[in-house]
Amino acid sequence: MLKFVARRLGVMVLTALALTFVVFYLTNLPPNLEKLARTEGSVRMTDQAVADWIVGNGHGGSVFGRYAEWIGIAPGWTLTDEKGVTRGRCIAAGSDPAAAPNYCGVLQGEWGFSTVFKKPVLESVLQKLGSTGWLMMWVMIVMVPVSLIMGVLSGMREGSRLDRSLSIIAIATTATPEYVSGVILVAIFASATAGISPILNEWGWISGRTLFLGTATSAMDGITFWNFALPVLTIALYGIGYIARMTRASMTEVMTQQYIRTARLKGVRFRDVVLKHALRNALIAPFTVIMLQFPWLLNGVVITEALFNYKGFGWTLVQAAGNNDIDLLLGCSVVAVLVVLVTQLISDIGYVFLNPRIRLA
Amino acid sequence: MNTELLSWGQIIARILQQFLPVWIALIITFTVSIRYKRKLGLYGKLFDSPVGMVGFLLVMFWVFTAIFADFIITLDPIAQFGRVKNPLPGTPLVDPKDGQYAYFLLGGDHLARDVFSRVVMGARRVLTIAPAATTFAFIMGATLGLPAGYFGGKLDTVLSFLANLVLAFPVILLFYLLVTPEIRNTGIPVVLAAVLFIFPVIFFCTLFNSRFFTNPPKRNLYVGITLVIGLWAYFGLAFNLDPLGVWSMDPNLLNVFVSVVFVNSPTVFRIVRGIVMDLKARDYVAAGQTRGESAWYIMLWEILPNARGPLIVDFCLRIGYTTILLGTLGFFGLGVSPESPDWGSTIDDGRKLLSLYLHPAITPALALMSLVLGLNLLADGLREESLKD
Numbered sequence: 001m002l003k004f005v006a007r008r009l010g011v012m013v014l015t016a017l018a019l020t021f022v023v024f025y026l027t028n029l030p031p032n033l034e035k036l037a038r039t040e041g042s043v044r045m046t047d048q049a050v051a052d053w054i055v056g057n058g059h060g061g062s063v064f065g066r067y068a069e070w071i072g073i074a075p076g077w078t079l080t081d082e083k084g085v086t087r088g089r090c091i092a093a094g095s096d097p098a099a100a101p102n103y104c105g106v107l108q109g110e111w112g113f114s115t116v117f118k119k120p121v122l123e124s125v126l127q128k129l130g131s132t133g134w135l136m137m138w139v140m141i142v143m144v145p146v147s148l149i150m151g152v153l154s155g156m157r158e159g160s161r162l163d164r165s166l167s168i169i170a171i172a173t174t175a176t177p178e179y180v181s182g183v184i185l186v187a188i189f190a191s192a193t194a195g196i197s198p199i200l201n202e203w204g205w206i207s208g209r210t211l212f213l214g215t216a217t218s219a220m221d222g223i224t225f226w227n228f229a230l231p232v233l234t235i236a237l238y239g240i241g242y243i244a245r246m247t248r249a250s251m252t253e254v255m256t257q258q259y260i261r262t263a264r265l266k267g268v269r270f271r272d273v274v275l276k277h278a279l280r281n282a283l284i285a286p287f288t289v290i291m292l293q294f295p296w297l298l299n300g301v302v303i304t305e306a307l308f309n310y311k312g313f314g315w316t317l318v319q320a321a322g323n324n325d326i327d328l329l330l331g332c333s334v335v336a337v338l339v340v341l342v343t344q345l346i347s348d349i350g351y352v353f354l355n356p357r358i359r360l361a
Numbered sequence: 362m363n364t365e366l367l368s369w370g371q372i373i374a375r376i377l378q379q380f381l382p383v384w385i386a387l388i389i390t391f392t393v394s395i396r397y398k399r400k401l402g403l404y405g406k407l408f409d410s411p412v413g414m415v416g417f418l419l420v421m422f423w424v425f426t427a428i429f430a431d432f433i434i435t436l437d438p439i440a441q442f443g444r445v446k447n448p449l450p451g452t453p454l455v456d457p458k459d460g461q462y463a464y465f466l467l468g469g470d471h472l473a474r475d476v477f478s479r480v481v482m483g484a485r486r487v488l489t490i491a492p493a494a495t496t497f498a499f500i501m502g503a504t505l506g507l508p509a510g511y512f513g514g515k516l517d518t519v520l521s522f523l524a525n526l527v528l529a530f531p532v533i534l535l536f537y538l539l540v541t542p543e544i545r546n547t548g549i550p551v552v553l554a555a556v557l558f559i560f561p562v563i564f565f566c567t568l569f570n571s572r573f574f575t576n577p578p579k580r581n582l583y584v585g586i587t588l589v590i591g592l593w594a595y596f597g598l599a600f601n602l603d604p605l606g607v608w609s610m611d612p613n614l615l616n617v618f619v620s621v622v623f624v625n626s627p628t629v630f631r632i633v634r635g636i637v638m639d640l641k642a643r644d645y646v647a648a649g650q651t652r653g654e655s656a657w658y659i660m661l662w663e664i665l666p667n668a669r670g671p672l673i674v675d676f677c678l679r680i681g682y683t684t685i686l687l688g689t690l691g692f693f694g695l696g697v698s699p700e701s702p703d704w705g706s707t708i709d710d711g712r713k714l715l716s717l718y719l720h721p722a723i724t725p726a727l728a729l730m731s732l733v734l735g736l737n738l739l740a741d742g743l744r745e746e747s748l749k750d
Contacts, residue, residue: 176733
């Protein structure tokens, strides 16, 4: 078991290094650096001045060297200009160059400075992650029970009418990406001119103009059912179908096993067979799927936060990418890659723990 | 001048009328298919499953819409009509020219472009890119997945690591990094295209060579044709070097296309690899090995045809998924020209005014949903029918 975890961790570190290098390479391409030079310096810089700015701010040299500096396994660059002022990656403006540390990369907690938000990347990423954490939490609270119940109900009697109708619903939700379901949900619940809000308003069932709020900006200050239901529902819907189908497949497989038949023949009630014999075994596969669903949720979070204007992690990523904020984009990528890899690891280890048939030496 | 809005009944009647070529084509397809369904193999069996039939109906509706788009559209999808922003469904044009369609059937968007025509034209764009990109992803996934599953060992370890690497990338981040205007100047899309587009040429050359190498004249003919057409298309599409100008791809489109193929192929690789690992223990593979067939012959002519069931099902699902990806790209305004009528960017344009005007966003949203739903139902029907054998 320990050896298995160690090998998985080794592959994970290798993957993380490879992925972050790709992101570093793609964000530090010459055109991006030139754009950065023109936004940080001046728009009317000559090409020569741009090249000088790039070299003068530590963006020259080989990409491998800069990557090592950024990670924090190579000493940060230092430059002394003709006036005798020493600047460098690790030297804060106005501080003593001699006192600055040699290494300052992601590993040391120096994630750089965001040019969009005008504050350290780590601070803004952590803050936004908090907001997204709330969103994710509610998504999980809605998505996991609903999809598991749907899957178990449709899988326990394969081919029944309940199974058919739940399967169609599951297929329909997987066919509806977030940017479609978001638009449709807003149209139905949060439009003052269409959907059900005007009707409810006329009947006097709701005091406001709409049943739910079409934007989630106010949820940044305080989460209420009114402003948070639609974003949560939008993300959850897309995942529900997928997890439900996986649960169904796993449930139907379990229901054909010998021990289920034995239990039935012993005269155990169908409800008890499902709850006591089938359920535990049927939930092993969905656990893996739910864990692997996180990378997908990330996708959904970006779309939904953009759609509902909720200033979380996804929204930050869009801002960083749209405004060529290299450090912030790198920070977001590190977080995204870590989330994906850690959930993969948890799903692998959890699978081994949950499934008694798998024993690793 | 006519200023009266059309009623919803009139709008629906007019839309049904515009789709006339599609209805005719659908009726012909379904009549012929149901009549001869016993002779049509798996495709015929589809018509035994109600779910599969509904899915097929939805998919074919959009396929025929894409084919007959020129006859269906009522107004020029990229032209702007009048100064009134976001005209409601059924609004008459301010001063229609002679012979011009006089109404915004499903309203207009914030630039007073006709929503109905844009959605219809968008179908054509989606239904050319999505199946093509999926096909490329499948050929690439198969070319790499077959040897990885069949030989195993180091090759498998390296290829699987690379596939997992791409899969661990959050898709949206990859799109933001790969589909930007700046990246075109660096030549990365062209390099990626050069790598991705060579796989079909390799695939078909190996396919024919492994089968016909005992019969050199026939082999030379097939491989020769593949090489001439394949490399001609290859240089045209990837490097824009086609001397005759038949094959070429807009740089923006190339960028989008390459990214979508790149994101899709590792999943296909994993599926193919898994199926091959399952099938290579079968008797017919052992028989082939005993006969002394080459490894590639066994992979391409013995294993691959036997893996077609799950692959066809996944192909349908994957076209739907690619459609969603293309929509995502459009939604974030990546890699598409602002005028382009594709569904994703139309939804993005429309959502900004969603609380006031629904129609510009909801029409493409429903269109995209129905197409993907159709593909998923079709895949479900195919899966059920192919399992019945």
